[in-house]
Amino acid sequence: MTQDPKQILLCSCDGTMPLDADTVRRNCRGADVKTARQLCRAEIELFRQAAESGTPLLVACTQEAPQFAAVTRQTGSAARFVNLRETAGWSNEACDAGAKMAALIVAASEAEPEVGFVRLSSDGRVLIYGRDEQAIEAGLLLKERLDVTVLLSRAADIVPRRVNDFPIAKGQICSASGHLGVFKVTVDDFVLAAPSSRTQLDFESGRGSVELQCDIILDVSGNTPLFPALDLRDGYVRADPGNPAAVLRAAFKARDLVGTFDKPRYVTLTESLCAHSRSRIVGCRRCLDLCPTGAIASAGDHVAIDPYLCAGCGQCAAACPTGAAAYALPPADALMRKLRAMLTVYREAGGTNPVLLLHDGEHGSDLIDALARHGAGLPANVLPLVLNEMTQIGIEAIAAAFAYGTSDVRLLVRAKPRHDLAGLRETVALVQPILGALGYGSLGIIETDDPDALGGALREIDPHVPTARPASFMPVGLKREVLQLALRALHDAAPTPTHSVVLPAGAPFGAVEIDAPGCTLCLACVAACPTGALSDDPERPLLRFTENSCVQCGLCKATCPEKVITLIARVDFDAATAPPRILKEEEPFSCIRCGNPFGVRSTVERVITQLAGRHWMYASDSRRLDLLKMCDDCRIAAVTEQDFDPHGAPPRPNVRTSDEYLRERERPDRKDSKQ
Secondary structure, three states: OEOOOOEEEEEOOOOOOOOOHHHHHHHOOOOEEEEEOOOOOOOHHHHHHHHHOOOOEEEOOOOOHHHHHHHHHHHOOOOEEOOOHHHHHOOOOHHHOHHHHHHHHHHHOEOOOOOOEEEEEEOOEEEEEEOOHHHHHHHHHHOOOOEEEEEEOOOOOOOOOOOOOOOEEEEEEEEEEOOOOOEEEEEEEEEEEOOOOOOOOOEOOOOEEEEEEEOEEEEOOOOOOOOOOHHHOOOEEEOOOOOHHHHHHHHHHHHOOOEEEEEEOOEEEOHHHOOOEEOOEEOOOHHHHHOOOOOEEEEOOEEEEOOOOOOOOOHHHHHOOOOOEEEOOOOHHHHHHHHHHHHHHHHHOOOOOOEEEEEEOOHHHHHHHHHHHHOOOOOOOEEEEEEOOHHHOOHHHHHHHHHOOOOEEEEEEOOOOOOOOHHHHHHHHHHHHHHHHHOOOOEEEEEOOOHHHHHHHHHOOOOOOOOOOOOOOOOOOOHHHHHHHHHHHHHHOOOOOOOEEEOOOOOOOEEEEEOHHHOOOOOHHHHHOOOOOEEEEOOEEEEEEOHHHOOOOOHHHHHOOOOOEEEEEEEEOOOOOOOOEEEEEOOEEEOOOOOOEEEEHHHHHHHHHHHOOOOHHHOOOHHHHHHOOOOHHHHHHHHHHHOOOOOOOOOOOOOOOHHHHHHHHHOOOOOOOOO
């Protein structure tokens, strides 16, 4: 729920931006809204009084948040902060940004959910992997703070030091695993520097493979990175050896990696919801294919996520069709509630044609800041919302944004991203056909590191895109539930509603179709389905399908022995209220003895046709064929009553020994013997 602040302090930053306090006051109902010109300097007492009152306080300034926080520590109070200056006030359209300011304030007032943490510990054992004397120089910088070992990837012309402050070795790292505090490195051709080195550094004889353990790896070798998505591996610091300044920065960064660190548990996993595998048959592997750090591994019927390796990109949670993997910064429902609050207040305050700009807190905020300071600033209808990672965006958030009334959505990412954006691009590719079919505005990715390019891309958006009546549903529940809520609301508010939209392969929605004549109703697909989308009836032989529950994991198709199942990726907006439909139904076969149904008629008849006259058990005695027409209980009773001879099979050939085979091979009259 929205926790509206009781006090809101607005500052014009020494008169450099206009403030529409009346609009904020009208739309932040019940809040005491006050304005200032120099809240962080001449009017700091106004902030102190507000903080000491003990009522929830929100300050429209983030630049001076550290100074305000120092005051709250003295008073024992707390405050929240929101940036209105760079996002709204410093803009050529600042005079029209009153509705936007109110919307940003309300969004910042949303409660932030608690996040769990995992603890990383480092004792300061650093392995410096380099190629020349630069690695040794880095070791000299770090030796006072860290336990240093230098590993050179090749022999170099290095003058020995008068005092060996740390071990120096030569070798090639062939594999590395772990994270901050628990790295394991396998080194081939490992040899230590000889203490007798005179004019240049020599190495001892004898080479072998060793495993080294360390807490930190400083890689200045210039070789292939030891880990994928190298910027996302805690404790692995890498720099280009050709850039001395970068090496120095990396050394200082490694120096600070000593002690204990709390790392957010970015993703929570509900194993019972995972559709990865059943009976050793793999179905969904979306998260496995997208994880840039290798933090996800198969663990039987579900996957396992290593929270120590997880870097929080969120692609697994965005792609997970069941909601088994859920992002925590924030959860899907909390993000959707923030969107709801922001877009609702913007509309109520008189804003029109809102464009939602989603960005991360580092790259995106820097571009917005630069655009505000040196350019025209953000347009008045562009509502920025900061996320932990851009790749955490799922279908549910985008669908909810359009359902709540945004006219367009733009996703701001780096021109050179830190890791692959495949998951984000797949999400956009899935949502675009839905938006187009329903008549909504556009969704796009802005890939730039240039603030002017960002401003230009935002101003190219058509400001006259028609929007439908905004939805007002409250997103409550797990990811799959809020996703379905968002899609239904998106359909209900659509300018041009349609019943069904065909989607690209891999979509988490769709239908299952079967080749009915080839289906034997073995129900293997029912046993494999992790969501209950496929079901049977204990009273009669049939196969039902509930499209609203299908996540297109493919387990049914992979499990089907007859290979008659086809997956159709689509979103059917009527599926939520549609009853399960029958894919195949057959007449049951009734037991010829008790009359109770026990199987599928076509299956029983097919088995009888295949065995009659072809197998010794059913060659001459029709009573044995009757056993196939009985249920389990009656079959046992009939076998007992009719005294079937269990030894009535044809005589088996005598068992032959190896000696007999060898003697036969040596017989001169064998046809294949040598002439």
